[in-house]
Amino acid sequence: MPTPPALLLLRAAHPRQALATATALATAAAVAGRPLREVALVAATVLVGQSVLGWADDLADRRSDRRHRPDKPLADDRLDPGTVWFALSCAVLLVVPLAIANGRSAGLAYLSLLVVSAAGDWLLHARPVSLLPWMVSFSFYPAFLAYGGWDGVGTTTPPTPAMVGLAALLGLGVHLLVALPGLVHDHEAGERSLPLVLALRIGTPRLLVAAGVFTALVVVAILITGRSVGLT
Template sequence: MPTTPALLLVRAAHPRQALVTAAALGTAAAVSGRPLREVGLVLVTVLVGQSILGWADDLSDRRRDARHRPDKPLSGGTLEPGTVWFALTCAVLLVVPLAVANGRLAGASYLALLAIAAVGDRLLHARTTSFAPWMASFALYPAFLAYGGWNGVGTTTPPTPVMTALAAALGLGVHLLTALPGLVHDHEEGERSLPLVLALRTGTPRLLVAAGVFTGLVVLGMLVAGRTVGLT
């Protein structure tokens, strides 16, 4: 059965990660007491932003993916790079007003984390410092939520240092877990990302367990911090 370009674009946007991230941020906004319309704005903003990161990742890795993941739309030739570039450009033009609609400080925080995630992953993906953009970008999520509002009017109350530190730690855990399925291909490409270096020393099964436990503890810490010190 032929697949439409729209469905191929959705596949290239890393939809699972986009939906999980948007749902997590939307839930966090709801739990922090934000009105429903602001929760919806957070959901849409993050969903568009994550799609940008997914398309940018597949565009930059399409030659590498052609050697290891020919099932992907871009690497398999079923989706033209020009189509993805057009969708990416439209999404960038959309995410800027969406981010600013959350408030100036919130919008600046979210656009900054997108830039850090996109550029940092591109430059540091194959290095032992691959964790840096993940931790730095995740550390800005509490600021995006704390400063958030509606119709361009946000707040000036910063996030608590505890939540910022825990969010950065969550970025490290997510980086380790999401990198594990592709470590064999990373090794074949001669890369030396932090997850690969750790896996070579400890073994992939042990790293999976350690990363899972670490991430679970960080999430638990965020839940406890949310009920005690709060987001702001």
């Protein structure tokens, strides 16, 4: 039995990464003392935004995926590109009001995050500077949470520099971990992203351990800083 287009579209949105990111941001909002409705708004905004990035990523990598990852819905033509473009357009039209509903400053921070992530994926994904869009985009998350509110009314309290810096480092760690499963395909495609360069030098197992330890330490630092210094 062929897979329904809706499920193929869901798979192309990178649902695990979208759910994980939305859950993490919603949890952070809850820990920061935000009301339940604001926590739900944060989760919805991030879930739609991550779906935008997932679809954009599969559209950008469609030709490469045909050679190296033919199991993807777009790569093996089970999913029509026009369907993905339509879903992507609808999601963009939805994420803009969702982001602004968090407050103008918070919305601008999140939309800037999406632009940096999408542009970086299109332009820097296969280069040694692939870490830049990840670090820059993650550095917007504290501002998104700090300025966030409800019904377009946010706050004016900026995030602490410590949280912004740690968020950027978290972006680096996540970049390394997310890239690891696809390094073989990236190497076959002739790419030279930072994770691939590091893996070729120290080996994939060592990179996995180093990236895992680094990311865990950054998360611990974020938790400690959150309790001692705070988000804002």
